[in-house]
Amino acid sequence: MPRQVDHASRRLLIAEAVCRLADERGLEGVTLRDVAARAEVSMGAVQRCFRTKEEMLVFALGHVGEQVAARVRARLIRSPAQSAATALGHAASEFALLRDEHRAEARVWLAFLAQAAISAPLAEILKTNYAALEESFTHLITTAAATPDPPIPLNPHHEARTLLALADGLTTHVLLGHLTPPEAETVLHTHLANLWTA
Amino acid sequence: MPRQVDHASRRLLIAEAVCRLADERGLEGVTLRDVAARAEVSMGAVQRCFRTKEEMLVFALGHVGEQVAARVRARLIRSPAQSAATALGHAASEFALLRDEHRAEARVWLAFLAQAAISAPLAEILKTNYAALEESFTHLITTAAATPDPPIPLNPHHEARTLLALADGLTTHVLLGHLTPPEAETVLHTHLANLWTA
DNA sequence: ATCGTTCCGATGCAGTTGCATCGGAACGAA
DNA sequence: TTCGTTCCGATGCAACTGCATCGGAACGAT
Numbered sequence: 481m482p483r484q485v486d487h488a489s490r491r492l493l494i495a496e497a498v499c500r501l502a503d504e505r506g507l508e509g510v511t512l513r514d515v516a517a518r519a520e521v522s523m524g525a526v527q528r529c530f531r532t533k534e535e536m537l538v539f540a541l542g543h544v545g546e547q548v549a550a551r552v553r554a555r556l557i558r559s560p561a562q563s564a565a566t567a568l569g570h571a572a573s574e575f576a577l578l579r580d581e582h583r584a585e586a587r588v589w590l591a592f593l594a595q596a597a598i599s600a601p602l603a604e605i606l607k608t609n610y611a612a613l614e615e616s617f618t619h620l621i622t623t624a625a626a627t628p629d630p631p632i633p634l635n636p637h638h639e640a641r642t643l644l645a646l647a648d649g650l651t652t653h654v655l656l657g658h659l660t661p662p663e664a665e666t667v668l669h670t671h672l673a674n675l676w677t678a
Numbered sequence: 679m680p681r682q683v684d685h686a687s688r689r690l691l692i693a694e695a696v697c698r699l700a701d702e703r704g705l706e707g708v709t710l711r712d713v714a715a716r717a718e719v720s721m722g723a724v725q726r727c728f729r730t731k732e733e734m735l736v737f738a739l740g741h742v743g744e745q746v747a748a749r750v751r752a753r754l755i756r757s758p759a760q761s762a763a764t765a766l767g768h769a770a771s772e773f774a775l776l777r778d779e780h781r782a783e784a785r786v787w788l789a790f791l792a793q794a795a796i797s798a799p800l801a802e803i804l805k806t807n808y809a810a811l812e813e814s815f816t817h818l819i820t821t822a823a824a825t826p827d828p829p830i831p832l833n834p835h836h837e838a839r840t841l842l843a844l845a846d847g848l849t850t851h852v853l854l855g856h857l858t859p860p861e862a863e864t865v866l867h868t869h870l871a872n873l874w875t876a
Numbered sequence: 877a878t879c880g881t882t883c884c885g886a887t888g889c890a891g892t893t894g895c896a897t898c899g900g901a902a903c904g905a906a
Numbered sequence: 907t908t909c910g911t912t913c914c915g916a917t918g919c920a921a922c923t924g925c926a927t928c929g930g931a932a933c934g935a936t
Contacts (some may be wrong), residue, residue, distance in 0.1 A: 594792030645847030
């Protein structure tokens with residue numbers, strides 16, 4: 481066996497570079513040369529890891545999706561939630577990428593979102609991610625609605641969709657500067673609060 | 679006075695071409711040559727109307743924004759609303775671009791949204807558009823909340839923001855195929871219905 | 877008819893792009 | 907060590923990009 485290289489970790493390295501570039505200049509500013517430079521590998525290495533540019537982008541999007549999902553999960557575990565309702569608040573707030581330190585991630589997400597409207601493979605990945613998130617939210621809402629006495633009559637699946645769309649919209653509006661992160665946070669939490677009092 | 683050309687209408691013609699291309703291939707697939715071909719003018723003509731490509735894109739975005747705003751306005755006038763509440767429902771549904779025939783417009787909107795995260799001039803235009811929409815919604819909500827007896831205690835400005843973000847998120851999710859247009863429509867209208875019963 | 881101005885379309889150009897190619901370095905097996 | 911395989915980095919290349927340029931067509935004033 482000749483020289484062997486850890487492809488998996490190199491792919492991750494490249495995906496990170498793609499994200500940093502997408503954050504700075506948008507997805508159309510991502511070129512193979514720049515990615516290679518940013519990842520501090522040669523272009524040849526990039527080409528060996530991914531046959532085409534699109535393959536690289538698809539992998540990078542998958543990576544971002546996992547990061548977001550992981551953060552939501554981590555948040556749920558870290559604060560084991562006095563109640564499902566607060567857990568839901570934490571998860572939604574985490575997903576909405578409202579905090580400044582997630583601004584880069586949010587921009588990458590938006591860039592991929594727009595690209596997915598054109599590229600079917602990207603859209604497929606995003607759909608999978610959204611479906612998973614929707615299910616998580618549905619589950620939390622179901623629990624939260626059943627907890628109090630009397631239970632709150634809600635359509636969990638439906639509310640999960642609402643929450644997901646609202647969070648996405650808020651992320652976008654914060655990125656544009658139409659809302660500030662605290663404003664968006666307020667909107668999000670008021671919406672959740674209204675759920676339990678409706 | 680030598681040969682004169684209607685610049686304004688030509689700019690509109692070109693903006694339309696930009697939109698059709700952005701719908702098909704995304705904003706990064708929009709090149710001066712293709713725009714010229716699609717608008718059935720020469721590249722020279724495009725260059726005379728807009729000094730740079732960015733200037734062209736900015737104008738095109740302004741055009742789209744006006745179209746959307748005009749549709750919302752038209753909808754409000756066409757059905758002079760038995761109540762402010764139903765008027766709001768119509769306006770929001772119009773803005774969310776959920777119907778199939780607005781799919782192209784929604785894709786263009788999303789493409790510009792992503793670009794605006796990179797380009798300050800584009801972001802400026804979008805912010806203006808959103809601010810105007812937010813004010814319209816605020817006004818409608820104020821009226822709707824004051825109509826019944828007793829009045830409904832709401833923060834109109836706040837609810838307008840929520841509605842705007844929700845509509846945007848729904849548009850995105852429909853474009854991705856995560857939701858179908860009817861599903862999104864249901865989410866939107868349920869949210870509105872909950873407003874008046876909260 | 878002639879002129880002067882405005883506009884047009886074609887072409888040129890330097891810079892980038894994604895991808896293909898290839899000689900040689902790196903490394904494990906013998 | 908020697909060989910065989912795998913990987914690497916540089917380079918090449920055709921296509922495409924936005925923008926500049928320019929000769930001439932179109933057209934109103936004279």
